[in-house]
Amino acid sequence: xxxxxxxxxxxxxxxxxxxxxxxxxxxxxxxxxxxxxxxxxxxxxxxxxxxxxxxxxxxxxxxxxxxxxxxxxxxxxxxxxxxxxxxxxxxxxxxxxxxxxxxxxxxxxxxxxxxxxxxxxxxx
Numbered sequence: 001x002x003x004x005x006x007x008x009x010x011x012x013x014x015x016x017x018x019x020x021x022x023x024x025x026x027x028x029x030x031x032x033x034x035x036x037x038x039x040x041x042x043x044x045x046x047x048x049x050x051x052x053x054x055x056x057x058x059x060x061x062x063x064x065x066x067x068x069x070x071x072x073x074x075x076x077x078x079x080x081x082x083x084x085x086x087x088x089x090x091x092x093x094x095x096x097x098x099x100x101x102x103x104x105x106x107x108x109x110x111x112x113x114x115x116x117x118x119x120x121x122x123x124x
Contacts, residue, residue: 003108006115007093009101018120021104022096023112024089032088033081039088045095055080 005026014020032039037056040049059080063073093103109115 003110004112004115005106005108006112007106008104008119009093009096010104011100012102013100020101021116021119022101023107023115023119024092024096025112026089028085029088030085033085036081036084039084040091043092043095045091048091048095052080052084 006023007026008021008023010018010021029039035042037049037052040046040052056077059073059076062068097103105119107115107119109118
């Protein structure tokens, strides 16, 4: 099993000893690809969720108005989902930066728990 890379983000002003650390996996975001706007809402990315929902509605509206085939609709919808999967974790990093989280380091591990253990053990 391959090691995964995670970026670690934490609040500098947090009273918690771990700084409310958030670990974000590098690479494709499968939950974002599959669940789209629901995934964005789960992480409190309201603007992203609204944008994804509006894009989905616009795509559906264009299909109805222009009479695009089902195959073309599927292709455009899948392209949107692939974009979310490719950039989803980067969007999370951007939102965390806006919420006063700073990137504290990069760690790796076979699973998230391994990466957390490595980070908190001082192996930054």
